[in-house]
Amino acid sequence: MKNTIKVQRAIKGLTQEELAQKTSVSRQTINAMEANKYVPSTVLALKIAKVFNIPVEELFILEKND
């Protein structure tokens, strides 16, 4: 699975720290997700989508081998 968090963040002009605060997680978590090292829980995925005001499917995209 890949995600577009970094791109969405750039569009909104948010830093990792700001996105972390808005979703009440640590900056480490945002960074790990952007580096594809961590797949978030459904709750966190929905929270991030809400911050960017887009559907989750636009934020997280399944890949062939998933």
Added chain:
Amino acid sequence: MSNKLLLPNRYKTIGWYIFIPATILGIILLFTDFESFPINAKVFAVFNEELLGKGGSFNIIQTNITPTVVGILFIMGAMLVSFSREKTEDEFIARLRQSSLLWAVFVNYVLLLIAFAFIYGMAFLDVMIYNMFTILIIFIIRFNYILYRNSKEMPNEKYNQSAASY
């Protein structure tokens, strides 16, 4: 993952202040056959068995309590460090905690297996002494190392860079 078992974050700092001196003292004790800085004191023993001679249970005995004190401090310090929340204890940290615990138990028993196979006689007593503490030690090293490595991988963000966009 619910983490009701974890202490507030400030206990981690307190833990380090106990854990580090206790580790140093513990290492000194290990290398001096538990005979440095003896403190003789009367303690209550639920069970006591001497190598030669009589033992007993539920009695007051006179003994060197330095290894006892250092061991207790070490375990208390290590538990505080291991089982305190991070500043933001979120799902990623919780998963890291879980995987580090799994890792620590696994590595601990692999080391013990090797020790069982290759260490004999009185030397095995030393293995047992080390083994009392290795799960906590491996957990602390693994968990904090990965936290540190992840924080180093984070790009440096200028905070005011995005403040302008609001």
